[in-house]
Amino acid sequence: MPITVQHNPFATRFTRPGALPFLFNNGNRLESIVDAFHDCGFVCQIVGQHGSGKTTLTYALEPILRDNFHPIRRFTVRGPRQFESSETLTPTRSPTRIPLLVIDGFEKLPWLHRRLLVKHVRDQRTGLLITTHQPIGGIPVLLQMLPTLETLQRLTCELAPDLVIQKNLLAAIFDNNHGNIRESLMTLYNWFETQKTIT
Amino acid sequence: MIDPSIRIGFEGDVNEFQPGDFLKCEFVVGLEPEHVIHAIETSVIWLTEGKGDTDIGVHFFERRQKQALTGDTFKQPQRIGTVLPASPLSYEGQILKIRWCVRVRLFLPDGRQFTQDEYFQLGNVRPFSQAAFNEAYQDLIDSDPDPEDQEFDSTDKASGSGAF
Incomplete structure (x- = not known):
């Protein structure tokens, strides 16, 4: 049976500028x-x-x-x-x-x-x-630029549509990183690795 | 307008290889009559995945321009074959992973690109596990230093017997 590769969706390869879409949170285009x-x-x-x-x-x-x-x-x-x-x-x-x-x-x-x-x-x-x-x-x-928790939520859905992340965990990550989306994605990378270790 | 499709498959559906193995795979490009291909690139590459910048190494690369492509080129599967190198081996670390893949990239005249990666494993380096590491070395980590090992203490400058 062929091996399957499990990517960490929050690796910089997927989150770097240019790889991620830009998401507006105010209806802008x-x-x-x-x-x-x-x-x-x-x-x-x-x-x-x-x-x-x-x-x-x-x-x-x-x-x-x-x-x-x-x-x-x-x-x-x-x-x-x-x-x-x-x-x-x-x-x-x-x-x-x-x-x-x-x-x-x-x-x-x-x-x-x-x-x-x-x-x-x-x-x-x-x-x-x-x-x-x-x-x-x-x-x-x-x-x-005024990133919000909603921005992080939408990005997370974009990067990992099948992943279930508790809303309060995401909110805590966003707060702990002072609204810095890039650092929040780094924290989510770590979180994803710990989940893999547990499973 | 439907986008072109690319499907890559390894021979025998096997995607685990050892250094020196001959990698053989085929890819099929699904095109609509209106699609015009400007160029196609096939490559076998490794790349890093993790929290830092992505490094990439190209082991095999071939680019065919539209002059080398005919209307019948994509009516049959295209083949890629290469002998795999000794390193780097696939690795599944926590902050860094090394991934190997076969990449097929189509270039359209309007500047659009379509890329398909098919991953495979080179070698069998076990992924790092903190729990397994702790279990294997728990006794040594917890125990007091062996008195006989003291002579190898690198900080023992006075005796000049430091091994490091």
């Missing part, structure tokens, strides 16, 4: 966020605490943004001089599309670099979508 981004002149910020889904949202927006932007360059700022980058290539190029910079952790850049970068993208008519923990002055806020 990705298309309306993209419309708002256009209305702001393609320069916007997404604001929220650690693990609130900022990066996940930028990944969810990317397929729609490809209609109007090319190339899409993604930078993750780890510190003043530390960053990772990647570029998304679209299968067909169009001269009407403009470049887009997606910068994760924008607030970690030095103040002067931030000012120069924003001036540069406005001068060059380049799109700029940033994520930050605190609002940056002079850049319109596209969305303020």
Whole structure:
């Protein structure tokens, strides 16, 4: 009989930004966020605490943004001089599309670099979508992330539809992680492993 | 529009292998007349699963572009065969797991991708169990240190007899 592989549904492989869908808890839609981004002149910020889904949202927006932007360059700022980058290539190029910079952790850049970068993208008519923990002055806020327990519940259902998790356990995990969805999913990973050990 | 389907099966329905074994499997791609395939990739990979970043290693890889595909290509099962390496072996840890799989990925001209993974086990490393570990070493953990072992105490700098 062939062996069966039991995946931990909360492993980072399944929960990392890009692997998870972005779930709105206020009836919003990705298309309306993209419309708002256009209305702001393609320069916007997404604001929220650690693990609130900022990066996940930028990944969810990317397929729609490809209609109007090319190339899409993604930078993750780890510190003043530390960053990772990647570029998304679209299968067909169009001269009407403009470049887009997606910068994760924008607030970690030095103040002067931030000012120069924003001036540069406005001068060059380049799109700029940033994520930050605190609002940056002079850049319109596209969305303020406010994750709720309901967000965690829906994500859990999405990741493990057949898994039964007590509601009060989920609420305790959410509270203990101060509303940080990413850390809550890590705790659920541990919980899942303990359940496997018990069974 | 119906999405393409991919079904992967191991020869003899066996998905446990040892290093050096020859892995043989077949896959079937279900396409509708309107589907056009831009490229197809087949690979045998290992990847880590756990709380950290996912590492991935490619053992076997083949990409066929649309020029190499005909209308009849997918009317019959496609075969993949490779000799499996000595490591890394499949492992089921608590914070890290190593998984092997056969991956088939279809690329459509509009940029969409369809991926199917079929997992298998390489080697037979037993999964880590804290309970089994405790049971096996409980006596040693609970007992007082053996006086004869003292000479191997690495902190015994004065005597210079530290083994480590």
